Amino acid sequence: MKKLIFLEGLAGLQDLGLFALRGLTGAFLVWGVWDNIADPARMTEFVEFMRHFKFPAPELMAPLSVWFQFACGVLFILGLFTRWAGLLMAFNFIVGFLMVHLADDFRAQFPALMLIAVSFYLATAGGGRFALDRLFR
Numbered sequence: 001m002k003k004l005i006f007l008e009g010l011a012g013l014q015d016l017g018l019f020a021l022r023g024l025t026g027a028f029l030v031w032g033v034w035d036n037i038a039d040p041a042r043m044t045e046f047v048e049f050m051r052h053f054k055f056p057a058p059e060l061m062a063p064l065s066v067w068f069q070f071a072c073g074v075l076f077i078l079g080l081f082t083r084w085a086g087l088l089m090a091f092n093f094i095v096g097f098l099m100v101h102l103a104d105d106f107r108a109q110f111p112a113l114m115l116i117a118v119s120f121y122l123a124t125a126g127g128g129r130f131a132l133d134r135l136f137r
Contacts, residue, residue: 018128022076025118029073029089036066053099068092076122079131086123090116 003009035042043062050058050065069092072085093115101109127133 015129018125019079019130021118022079022082022122022127022131025115025122026073026076026078029069029076033066033069033073036062037070055099065092065096079127079133082125082127082131082133083123086119086121089119090123093119 036046037043043066046066047058047062050062055061068088072089072092075081075085093112097109097112097116101112
């Protein structure tokens with residue numbers, strides 16, 4: 001009865017859940033920055049966005065953030081260097097949150113906070129069983 005109440009059987013699917021979380025988050029990151037990579041005008045818009053929010057060196061920081069998000073998104077999808085990618089993205093989104101969303105209401109903050117939380121979770125949990133990280137252990 002206890003196993004049914006607490007759904008203990010689902011614990012065996014943790015790695016599948018982690019795989020889905022990695023894949024969806026990685027795909028979202030890649031999709032979210034692809035326009036900045038493919039279209040120089042979109043990158044220029046992002047530079048101006050960062051300038052508006054008083055980021056230091058927006059001409060450097062915008063492409064750096066975009067390429068880190070793209071690379072870490074691919075790493076999340078593959079489950080390769082997952083902990084490093086998670087740390088980099090947690091840091092990236094903490095900076096973005098503090099610079100852009102700190103004064104927003106909770107509803108507006110939520111997507112950025114979720115990206116921080118998911119990135120931190122992936123940094124601590126690693127890639128799981130269905131990850132290329134596992135091949136190197």
